[in-house]
Amino acid sequence: MSVYRVIDKLENTIKEGFWLPFGGRIVNADRVLDLVEKLRSTLPDDVSRAKQVTRDRDRLLEQAKEEAQTLIQQANETKAKVTSDSELTQAAQRQADAIIAAAETRARDIQHGADEYADQVLSSLDTSLAKALAAVQKGRQALAASAPTSSAVRPNGSKMREPSSL
16 A cells, blocks of 8 residues: 555644544544554565665666776776787777777666666655655644544543542
8 A cells, every 4th residue: 555545644644534523523543543554564565675675786886887887897807818019909099099988988877877766756756755654644734633622632542530629
């Protein structure tokens, strides 16, 4: 179940509560607590997706580094094979330098792309979590505003009564 669906159900549960005089409302505490628990269980899915994106980014970066190392090693091997100072040696040097430059450029591009992707996904997750938190806080405020003034609700859902002045 999505975070937003749980929040919608929580909001409906509050709206369906019984009105009391002076603007108070009675809501089904078990239902509200059940929805809050569902909300808690839904959030770790979003967090695990963010961790997966980070792992994917790290894996892509590692692959890019390995590819760059391979290309650099190939360039160095090519450079070592060429021993003459002739035109052939100079051409080989230019080619080796071009391969190294291309490998470094490609590694930078892959890293930049992976960073951008991870940032976009984390930004999206941040926005989603902020909206979910705002909705939960709004629901809690609505519950607090609708609570009867003559009694308070314990965390387990039972009511505490004020001592009677009789």
